[in-house]
Amino acid sequence: MVHIVGQKGQIVIAKEIRDALGVEPGWMALQSIVDGHVEIHFVPPEHDRSLLGSLAKYTEVVVQSGNEWDRARETARESAAQEWADKSVQVN
Secondary structure (H helix, E strand, O other): OOOOOOOOOOOOOOHHHHHHHOOOOOOEEEEEEEOOEEEEEEEOOOOOOOOOOOOHHHOOOOOOOOHHHHHHHHHHHHHHHHHHHHHHHHHO
């Protein structure tokens, strides 16, 4: 299947590929160059299931729900993605 790169440098990931991988709107696409081609790894968005207390034995930090929690969660997600990207660049 062939897709043309648009004027803004964008391409479409074929529906068959998105369906096979379960990729949906809102997922993060981590891109890296590997051996002269692009690899894309998809990371799903945060889930809505409660993990309240699951890490309590590992920390004494308490973050209240609301805007502070949302910022902390987004910062952690972005840090994890950047860490993956940095490791990917070092390996290649």
